[in-house]
Amino acid sequence: MKKIEAIIREERLNAVKAALEEKSYFGMTVSEVSGRGKQKGIALQWRVGEYRVDLLPKLKIELVVLDDDVSAVIDAIVINARTGETGDGKIFVMPVETVVRVRTGDRNESAV
Amino acid sequence: MVNSGDTAWLLMSSALVMLMTPGLALFYGGMVRRKNVLSTIMMSFACLGLVGLLWVLYGYSLSFGTDHGGFIGGLNFLGLANVGQEPSSVYATTVPHLAFMVFQAMFAIITVALFTGAVVERVKFSALLVFSALWLTLVYIPTAHWVWGSGGWLARLGALDFAGGTVVHLNAGVSALALVMLLGRRRGFPNDAMEPNNIPMVVLGAGLLWFGWFGFNAGSALTSGGLASSAFVATNTAAAAAAFTWMIVSWIHKRPTVLGTVTGAVVGLVAITPAAGYVTPIAGIPIGIVAALISYYGMVLLKIKRGVDDSLDVFACHGLGGIWGALATGIFATVTVNGAGSDGLLYGNGMQVLKQLVGIAAVGGYAFILTTVLGKLVDVTVGLRVGQEEETVGLDISQHGERAYGGLLR
Numbered sequence: 001m002k003k004i005e006a007i008i009r010e011e012r013l014n015a016v017k018a019a020l021e022e023k024s025y026f027g028m029t030v031s032e033v034s035g036r037g038k039q040k041g042i043a044l045q046w047r048v049g050e051y052r053v054d055l056l057p058k059l060k061i062e063l064v065v066l067d068d069d070v071s072a073v074i075d076a077i078v079i080n081a082r083t084g085e086t087g088d089g090k091i092f093v094m095p096v097e098t099v100v101r102v103r104t105g106d107r108n109e110s111a112v
Numbered sequence: 113m114v115n116s117g118d119t120a121w122l123l124m125s126s127a128l129v130m131l132m133t134p135g136l137a138l139f140y141g142g143m144v145r146r147k148n149v150l151s152t153i154m155m156s157f158a159c160l161g162l163v164g165l166l167w168v169l170y171g172y173s174l175s176f177g178t179d180h181g182g183f184i185g186g187l188n189f190l191g192l193a194n195v196g197q198e199p200s201s202v203y204a205t206t207v208p209h210l211a212f213m214v215f216q217a218m219f220a221i222i223t224v225a226l227f228t229g230a231v232v233e234r235v236k237f238s239a240l241l242v243f244s245a246l247w248l249t250l251v252y253i254p255t256a257h258w259v260w261g262s263g264g265w266l267a268r269l270g271a272l273d274f275a276g277g278t279v280v281h282l283n284a285g286v287s288a289l290a291l292v293m294l295l296g297r298r299r300g301f302p303n304d305a306m307e308p309n310n311i312p313m314v315v316l317g318a319g320l321l322w323f324g325w326f327g328f329n330a331g332s333a334l335t336s337g338g339l340a341s342s343a344f345v346a347t348n349t350a351a352a353a354a355a356f357t358w359m360i361v362s363w364i365h366k367r368p369t370v371l372g373t374v375t376g377a378v379v380g381l382v383a384i385t386p387a388a389g390y391v392t393p394i395a396g397i398p399i400g401i402v403a404a405l406i407s408y409y410g411m412v413l414l415k416i417k418r419g420v421d422d423s424l425d426v427f428a429c430h431g432l433g434g435i436w437g438a439l440a441t442g443i444f445a446t447v448t449v450n451g452a453g454s455d456g457l458l459y460g461n462g463m464q465v466l467k468q469l470v471g472i473a474a475v476g477g478y479a480f481i482l483t484t485v486l487g488k489l490v491d492v493t494v495g496l497r498v499g500q501e502e503e504t505v506g507l508d509i510s511q512h513g514e515r516a517y518g519g520l521l522r
Contacts (some may be wrong), residue, residue, distance in 0.1 A: 044307070045362070045369045047425060048411040051305040 039087035125331025129218035135320025142313030147506025155228035179263025229424035230288035271471035275332035277386025285431025290483035297421035318374035345393035353400030354380025382433030442468035
C-alpha cells in the first residue's frame with residue numbers, strides 16, 4: 001500500500017478528480033495548503049507600494065492505493081495537473097504500514 | 113427656543129457620528145494580521161466606553177464650560193450640571209443643551225480611537241487605556257476649547273475649523289506620529305509581509321465612516337437648513353474626488369487597489385472636515401484631489417522611504433489630510449456660504465491662511481509635545497509595549513484571551 005500526496009494548482013482539481021474517478025479511484029482527502037517552489041511568489045499592493053507574498057495557495061490531494069495502482073494514479077494526476085508552467089506542483093509517494101476502515105474495522109488491502 | 117427640526121437633525125447626527133467609531137474599528141481591524149483583529153477593533157470600541165464616561169463626567173465641562181483665559185473651560189458643567197433640556201445660551205441655541213453635549217461626546221470618542229491605528233499589533237492594552245484617558249484630558253479637551261469653546265483663543269483669533277480638521281484630525285494624526293516614535297516598529301517591519309486579513313471588512317468600515325461623516329460635517333452646522341445641506345454636498349464631493357484620485361494614482365503605479373480607493377475616500381473626508389461649512393460644495397473637488405495626492409506621497413515618503421511604522425498610516429491620512437484641510441479652508445472659504453465664517457485667499461483675504469497656519473502650528477505642536485511627555489510617562493510606569501512573546505502570539509490572545517476566527521468545527 002502506498003500513500004500518494006500530490007500538490008497541484010487549485011484550478012486543476014476538477015480535471016484530476018474526474019480522471020481518477022474514471023479509473024474508479026473515488027477516495028481522497030483534499031486540503032488547502034500554502035507553499036513555494038520555483039514559482040517563488042507574487043507582488044501584492046498596500047495603500048502605497050508593494051509587498052511580496054512568497055507562499056502561494058495550492059491544493060494537496062492525498063490518497064492511499066494498492067502498490068499495483070501507483071503508476072496509473074500518478075499518470076492520471078500528472079496528465080491532468082500539468083500546464084507546463086512553473087508552479088504545477090509535486091507528487092510524493094510513500095509506504096503505508098496499516099490502513100483501517102473505521103466503519104467496519106477492516107484492515108489493510110480490504111480497507112483501501 | 114428649541115427648534116424641532118434642528119434638534120432632530122442634531123440627534124440624528126450624533127447617532128451617525130457614534131456609528132463612525134465601530135466603523136473605524138472595522139476599517140482598522142481589516143488591515144492588520146489575523147492574530148490582531150480583535151485587539152485592533154477593541155482599541156476603537158473601548159473608546160465608546162472610556163471616553164463616553166469621561167466626557168459626561170468632566171470632559172464636556174472643561175471643553176465647553178466658562179472660559180478661563182482662552183485656554184480651558186470651567187467646572188460649571190461638571191457631571192452635566194446645568195446641561196439640560198433647554199438650549200445653551202452660547203452653543204447651538206436652537207437645540208437642547210444635552211443634544212449639543214452628546215454630539216460633542218461622539219467627536220471626542222472617535223478622535224481618541226483614530227490615533228490607535230498607528231500603534232496596533234504591539235501596544236499594551238492597559239497602557240493604551242491609561243494614555244487615552246490622559247490624552248483626552250490634557251490634549252483633546254484644551255484644544256477643543258481653544259478652537260470651539262466660547263472664548264477659546266483660536267476661536268477669538270478667527271481660525272476656522274468647521275467640524276474638526278485641527279481638533280480631531282490634526283490632533284490625532286500628530287499624536288499618532290509622536291506615539292510611534294516612542295513605541296518603535298512592529299517586530300518584523302518592514303521585511304516581513306504583513307498582509308491585511310480582511311479587506312472587505314475595511315470597505316465596510318470605510319462605508320460606515322463615509323455615511324457617519326454626513327453627521328460629522330453637516331451636523332456641525334448645528335441647524336438643519338441650507339448650511340447643513342451645503343456642508344453635506346461639499347463632504348460627499350470631496351470624498352468622491354479623493355477616492356477617484358487615489359484610484360487613478362494607484363493605477364498609474366500598478367493597479368487600482370480597493371484598499372487604496374477606500375483610503376482615498378477617507379482622506380478626502382478628513383480634508384473637507386474643517387472646510388465643509390465655509391466653502392462652496394464644488395470646492396470639495398480641488399480639496400479632495402489635493403488631499404489624496406498629499407496623503408499618497410506622504411505615505412511613500414514616511415513609510416516606504418523612511419521606514420516609520422505608523423502602522424495604519426494615521427499621520428499620512430489624518431495629520432497630512434488635516435493640515436491640508438485647515439489650509440484649504442483658509443484658501444477656499446467664502447462668507448457667501450457661511451456669514452459666520454470669513455473669506456479666504458481666493459476671495460481676497462490672504463490673512464485667513466495665516467490664521468489657519470497659527471491654528472495648525474498651535475494644535476499640532478501642542479499635541480506632539482504633550483503626547484511625547486504623556487507617552488513617556490505611561491511607558492516608564494505601565495510600559496507601552498507588550499512583551500516579545502505576546503507580540504508574536506498576537507494581541508487577540510495575549511491581551512484579550514480571544515481569537516477572531518476560532519474553532520475547527522463549522
